[in-house]
Amino acid sequence: MDSVWEKEKELVVKIVAATSSSGNMQQVYDSIPNKKMMSLDNGEILEIICMDGRLNESEKQSRVYARDGGSGILRAAEGLEKIAEDYMRAAMELGVSTIRLTSHSDCGAWNLSGKDQKGGEKFYAELQQALVKKISEADLPIEVIFEHIPNDKHNKEGAGLCGSHVERAVYYAALPSFNPQAVPGLPTGFVVSREYFSPNYAITNTAIAIKIAFGEHGFGERFSDGQPFLLVAVARSEEKLEEAKAELEQAKALAIEKYLKDVLKADEKIKVTGFVVGE
Numbered sequence: 055m056d057s058v059w060e061k062e063k064e065l066v067v068k069i070v071a072a073t074s075s076s077g078n079m080q081q082v083y084d085s086i087p088n089k090k091m092m093s094l095d096n097g098e099i100l101e102i103i104c105m106d107g108r109l110n111e112s113e114k115q116s117r118v119y120a121r122d123g124g125s126g127i128l129r130a131a132e133g134l135e136k137i138a139e140d141y142m143r144a145a146m147e148l149g150v151s152t153i154r155l156t157s158h159s160d161c162g163a164w165n166l167s168g169k170d171q172k173g174g175e176k177f178y179a180e181l182q183q184a185l186v187k188k189i190s191e192a193d194l195p196i197e198v199i200f201e202h203i204p205n206d207k208h209n210k211e212g213a214g215l216c217g218s219h220v221e222r223a224v225y226y227a228a229l230p231s232f233n234p235q236a237v238p239g240l241p242t243g244f245v246v247s248r249e250y251f252s253p254n255y256a257i258t259n260t261a262i263a264i265k266i267a268f269g270e271h272g273f274g275e276r277f278s279d280g281q282p283f284l285l286v287a288v289a290r291s292e293e294k295l296e297e298a299k300a301e302l303e304q305a306k307a308l309a310i311e312k313y314l315k316d317v318l319k320a321d322e323k324i325k326v327t328g329f330v331v332g333e
């Protein structure tokens with residue numbers, strides 16, 4: 055855990071400096087070479103994946119990502135119909151031929167949902183069914199597959215799903231798809247797809263990610279004014295970027311009020327920043 059923290063220290067210093075001088079981390083993002091794969095909106099497969107930053111699916115190409123806590127499990131109260139409809143709409147807009155719905159081992163959102171093993175499995179099976187039904191009613195040529203991602207697939211350098219949460223950021227993606235793991239050069243982070251969810255839901259997810267990072271399984275007490283947890287808005291235009299940053303300020307306030315009451319100077323330990331991704 056120490057070496058992982060040390061590895062990204064310098065990068066975080068750079069991001070903090072850029073953000074305090076210009077309000078965002080655009081120059082840091084722009085200086086990263088070979089970042090073609092970081093943003094995709096023409097993939098063939100829509101991946102519905104948890105926001106968990108330990109999930110590394112970056113080896114896959116031609117994929118777009120919709121990411122939230124536990125692939126919809128925290129939205130169970132909204133009803134499967136509504137969740138399925140949102141994912142179907144996303145798939146239509148993206149023009150994909152496959153939706154890959156996933157769950158994963160050691161999922162914090164799954165735990166938070168209060169569902170046990172059986173209850174969670176039932177939720178994903180029913181969500182897949184609801185999606186298939188919606189798609190067939192709309193007569194769309196989209197296949198829905200489901201996959202559970204187990205611990206053993208993600209054990210690189212002991213930093214897999216069974217390891218600690220090493221996220222230093224949340225990427226708040228206000229664009230069709232964003233995968234920070236596809237190219238090295240950005241801090242490890244959770245990903246919340248603002249694009250496919252309501253602002254309230256995306257803000258709540260971000261607050262939960264902050265809670266996990268500051269909790270006992272995350273870097274917790276290491277965060278400071280100089281090494282803050284970063285809330286990173288990612289958008290296609292300056293206007294969208296400012297909107298997303300305003301939502302991140304709300305997420306920060308929500309997390310501090312709800313989860314970080316015992317954290318001293320929490321306000322200084324979380325910083326909002328962002329960057330615009332070109333077409």
Ligand SMILES: [Zn+2]
Pocket residue numbers: 104105106123124158160161162163164
């Ligand atoms: Zn998860």
